[in-house]
Amino acid sequence: MASYDPVVFEATPSVGGVWKHCVYRTTRLQTPRPDYEFSDYSWKNRDDPSFPTHTEIVDYLEGYADEFDLWRYISFGSKVVDIKFLGGAQAGFTELWSGTGKDPLRGKPMWEVGIVTGDSNTIQYYKFEFVVMCTGKYGDMPRMPVFPPGKGPEVFKGTVMHSLDYCKLSEEETVELMKGKKAVVVGYKKSAIDLANECAQANQGEGGQACTMLVRTLHWVVPSYSIWGLPFSMFYSTRLSQLFYERPNQGFFRSLVCRLMSPLRAGVSKFIESYLSWKLPLGKYGLTPGHPFVEDYASCQMAILPEGFFDMADRGLVCFKRASAGWCFSENGVVLDDGTKVEADLVFLATGFEGKDKLREVLPKPFRDLVVGKSSMMPLYRGTIHPLIPNMAFVGFVESVSNLHTSELRCRWLSGLLEGRFELPTVKAMMGHVAGEADAMRRTTRFYRRHCISTYSIHDSDGMCADLGSATLRKANWIAELFAPYNNKDYKE
Numbered sequence: 001m002a003s004y005d006p007v008v009f010e011a012t013p014s015v016g017g018v019w020k021h022c023v024y025r026t027t028r029l030q031t032p033r034p035d036y037e038f039s040d041y042s043w044k045n046r047d048d049p050s051f052p053t054h055t056e057i058v059d060y061l062e063g064y065a066d067e068f069d070l071w072r073y074i075s076f077g078s079k080v081v082d083i084k085f086l087g088g089a090q091a092g093f094t095e096l097w098s099g100t101g102k103d104p105l106r107g108k109p110m111w112e113v114g115i116v117t118g119d120s121n122t123i124q125y126y127k128f129e130f131v132v133m134c135t136g137k138y139g140d141m142p143r144m145p146v147f148p149p150g151k152g153p154e155v156f157k158g159t160v161m162h163s164l165d166y167c168k169l170s171e172e173e174t175v176e177l178m179k180g181k182k183a184v185v186v187g188y189k190k191s192a193i194d195l196a197n198e199c200a201q202a203n204q205g206e207g208g209q210a211c212t213m214l215v216r217t218l219h220w221v222v223p224s225y226s227i228w229g230l231p232f233s234m235f236y237s238t239r240l241s242q243l244f245y246e247r248p249n250q251g252f253f254r255s256l257v258c259r260l261m262s263p264l265r266a267g268v269s270k271f272i273e274s275y276l277s278w279k280l281p282l283g284k285y286g287l288t289p290g291h292p293f294v295e296d297y298a299s300c301q302m303a304i305l306p307e308g309f310f311d312m313a314d315r316g317l318v319c320f321k322r323a324s325a326g327w328c329f330s331e332n333g334v335v336l337d338d339g340t341k342v343e344a345d346l347v348f349l350a351t352g353f354e355g356k357d358k359l360r361e362v363l364p365k366p367f368r369d370l371v372v373g374k375s376s377m378m379p380l381y382r383g384t385i386h387p388l389i390p391n392m393a394f395v396g397f398v399e400s401v402s403n404l405h406t407s408e409l410r411c412r413w414l415s416g417l418l419e420g421r422f423e424l425p426t427v428k429a430m431m432g433h434v435a436g437e438a439d440a441m442r443r444t445t446r447f448y449r450r451h452c453i454s455t456y457s458i459h460d461s462d463g464m465c466a467d468l469g470s471a472t473l474r475k476a477n478w479i480a481e482l483f484a485p486y487n488n489k490d491y492k493e
Contacts, residue, residue, distance in 0.1 A: 003419070007126070009115055011079035015065055016058040022139035022167050023054040024194050025174070026201075030304040032225055035233075035402045039492040041067055051304065075115075081123060082114030083131070083362050087390060095426055098390035102423040105129050110391040130418065132393045137355030139164065145186070145351055151328035156347065158333070163191050163350045178202040181209055181345040184334055186327075188215040190303040192350035197306045199348075200317035210316055212342050214323040214334065218289040220276060220296045221303045227275045233485035235268055236297060236455060237401065240482040245298075245455040246443045249436035269294040281310055285320050291446060298455045299447035300399040355397070367392075375438035376449040381430040382464055383451065384410045385417075388427065399452045405488040406453070412493075413464040422467045458486050465491075 014020050028051040029036055033043045036052070041064050043052075052060070065071055087110045098104045109127035116123055142162040147153075153160040159177075169177065178199045185196045192213060199211035225232040235241055244261040247254065269292040282288040289296070296302045312318045325337035333344035356378065360368045367389050373379035381387055383398035383406070393414050400406040416422060424430065441448035444455060453460045462472040474490040475481040 006073050007128075008074040009078040009080050009113070010074055010076050013076050014058075015061050015074070017136060018139045019054045019057045019061070022164060024167060024191075024198055025171050026198055026306060027054045027194055028052060028304075028306070029054075029057060030190065030302075031402055034489075035487050036404050037488055038064055038404065038408055039488045075117075078115045078117050080113055080362055081116050082125075083364060084112040084114070084125075085364050085367065086110055086112055086127070093388060094390075095428075097385060097387055097424050097427055097430065101426070102417070103420045104391050105418055130391045130393070132395055132414070133359060134395050135355070135358045136396045137399075138353045141354040141357050142349070143352040143354050144349065147328050153329055153347070155331055156329040156333070156344075157331055158345045158347065160329075160347045160349065163195055163348060164353070166195065166348060174198060175202045178211075178346065180207045182333070182343055183209070183211045183346040183348065184214060184342055184344040185211060185348045185350055186214045186323075187350035187352075188213060188217070188219060189301065189350070189352070191352075192348075193221070193303055193309065194306055195348055195350050196318050197309050197312060200312035200315075203317055208317065211318050212344070213318065213320050214327055214336075214342075215287070215320055216323050216326075218287060219301050219303065220273070220289055220293045221280065221282075221287075221305050222276065223279055223305050225304075227272050231485075234483075235272065237457070237485040237487075238483055239458050239486070241268075242456055242458050246440045247456040247459045248440045249433060250440075265294065266292065280305075281313070285310075285313060286322065287320060294455070295445035295447060298441070298445040298452060299450050300401075300452035300454055301447055301450070359394075373434065373438070375435075375442075377438060377441075377451045379431065379434040380451070381424070381433055382410065382413055382467070383453070383460070384414055385424065385430070387430040387434070397451065399450060399454075400457050401454050402457075402488065405491070406457070408488065409461055409464055409491060412491075413467060416468045421469065461486070461491065 012021055030051065033046050033048060033052060036057075037043055037046070037060070043060060044063075065074075107129070109129055111129075111131045112125050112127050113131065114123040114125050142164045144162065166174065179202050181203075183199045185192050185199065196211045196213050203209050203211070222232075227235065244258065244265050246258055250258070272293045276293070277283065277288060293302075309318070313320075321336065321340065321342060323336050327334050327336045329335075329347070330341065333342050334347060335341050356371050359371050363371065370386065370388050371378060378394065378397050379386060380394055380397060384393050384395060386392065386394065395407050395410055395414070396403070398406055398410070417424070425433070437451070437453075438448065440456070441450075441452070465472045465474075470493075473481055474486070475484055
């Protein structure tokens, strides 16, 4: 956005977000390097097949800031603690977004942002015409399970720690914490699996104890991006493959095609499941999900396993307990609802984060009450604009296989909106479009309460390119257009 002079308020002293401040020492990206890069800045080791470590990701982001001289726009150590709306009581509830549906920058401040810097308790306020919220969905606010009286962590004699607090420990501190201790990890998504793996590593050798994972909901896990020797991208990241999946606001003909192609979709999912069941000992440990693989992919809940994870399980350093009906604390550990007791010295809560609460904490009324819609997702048009919140955008709240690409293209679309290159539909039409996305998710997966575009990401990108007046077909020829995977390089301007 060269024609503007943006200010970035960053609460921490560095760039990188969760990759800098909310990761374990062994955490790696779940996406290959070519699928996680800016369109105008490649990885130096782009052909390295390994998944990047969190330190490599931070180095990459810092290199991007160096390349484009972005440091001058960032105010580090500046935490946003309050946002005031200056536009009047009815400004967010007009027929057109921000009153006009276009050209939101009209020289009039609409928001006043309160900042606290360093150790100061003094709030400094700054006025802006437009605000972009990039606080993300992870980190800062842990999601904590709630227990009946007398069954929570207060009755447990050991240590209870959320994964957010575990991230703040050094390698030496984590090993000292876990070595020789009976640990329970609550959860079975990426952060829980990585934490259990680190616990197992710390307990190798004499005196080591097993780490028990409490699994409420099973999800498919993947060892790599290769399925029976075929690249994973060919199943979901080509224009042809995505033709068979539900997309938002599709017409009768598209709906008919999707219905006719349902056996093919099921066949692709079973093909992948057959490989995972052969490659991994899911049946041995009772970890085979009862739902199709595509439902996890469509809700962005597929986890890439750390190397050697099930080797640790085979050695007895990681074990699994199903906690489908719930669990609670006891004096000496945890108790599952079926009466099974698991002794523990440590209980780690890898139960996720309340990303939307970060927004509610700073947004003023009535806007804070609009953050979550009826579908439990943020109602964001093009994954960026809340139709009822004027002169504000949200970036980083839509998930895909490549979140960096998803966010970059939305920033480009937002820049076009601010430049007046296109006009938004009416508020009613945008809300209808958002509802269509939620309906498409609901028809595709039972885990629809997440804004994930993985099975229609190319269609999503097409819509933003069309708004900008850019080409929607980005490949060199029709063969590549149908069969070659799409990635960020296809959208380089």
